[in-house]
Amino acid sequence: MLQGFKDFITRGNVLELAVAVILGGAFNTVVNALVESVIMPAVSWAVGAPSFDSFLVFGPVRVGVLLTALVNFLIVAAAIYFFIVLPINKLDERRRRRLGLGPKEEEVDPQVELLMEIRDALVEQGRAPGPEGRVER
Missing domain, CATH: 1.20.5 (Single alpha-helices involved in coiled-coils or other helix-helix interfaces)
Incomplete structure (x- = not known):
């Protein structure tokens, strides 16, 4: 039973999915900073309160x-x-x-x-x- 779990965890696509989720979470900060600090102020400046x-x-x-x-x-x-x-x-x-x-x-x-x-x-x-x-x- 443990061998099956070990095989599942060490399979490439599970590890790739885990890395993608972690990178997605970290990347969320970058995207939010871009939108909140660059794009939204530009929209506010152009059309008023967005x-x-x-x-x-x-x-x-x-x-x-x-x-x-x-x-x-x-x-x-x-x-x-x-x-x-x-x-x-x-x-x-x-x-x-x-x-x-x-x-x-x-x-x-x-x-x-x-x-x-x-x-x-x-x-x-x-x-x-x-x-x-x-x-x-």
């Missing part, structure tokens, strides 16, 4: 709080995309070009590839299935 908390209040129901959370989420998502994902993708593309590697090609399941070849051969012979799935001759 809070919709007092917007659309119906008694105890405050829809503005949800709207503020959605806007904050979109700002964080945009910051992650434009400052992290996009530059990393560009660096990876440059590295692949420098190494002479082509664009990433998705591997096709051999069974799917065979079915596509059969379909193409049937189309060439004029025996492709009709709309009801019957072969028309």
Whole structure:
């Protein structure tokens, strides 16, 4: 029983997931600092207070709080995309070009590839299935 647990813990994907969670937690601080100290002050300066908390209040129901959370989420998502994902993708593309590697090609399941070849051969012979799935001759 302990050997199974040891095998599970030392498997590569479990360790990679643990490292990703730790790095994600640490990276959260960086993203929050970027959004709270750089982006939100710029938004405040441009449009005034970036809070919709007092917007659309119906008694105890405050829809503005949800709207503020959605806007904050979109700002964080945009910051992650434009400052992290996009530059990393560009660096990876440059590295692949420098190494002479082509664009990433998705591997096709051999069974799917065979079915596509059969379909193409049937189309060439004029025996492709009709709309009801019957072969028309």
